[in-house]
């Protein structure tokens with residue numbers, strides 16, 4: 001058998017499951033184990049909740065979905081613009097000092 005056709009059950013690593021049947025296996029195993037967080041990009045990726053954030057960043061399913069997203073693109077769109085108030089203040093206004101750094 002080829003390694004790529006088998007997956008380890010995230011609930012019980014001793015369970016070796018054919019990849020094609022992993023989804024069905026997870027439904028059964030989930031009922032008998034403590035809840036695991038489910039990856040938003042692939043329902044067969046499950047892990048303890050504290051690991052989900054790190055996984056989501058490196059998830060191969062996510063990388064396959066959006067390979068061309070440049071890092072920082074989202075931050076640029078959502079960064080607030082703190083310069084607006086300063087632009088409307090006269091040059092001698094004492095409050096202006098608060099905004100210059």
Ligand SMILES: [Zn+2]
Nearest residue numbers: 009012015029
């Ligand atoms: Zn299992």
Ligand SMILES: [Zn+2]
Nearest residue numbers: 039042045059
């Ligand atoms: Zn994932």
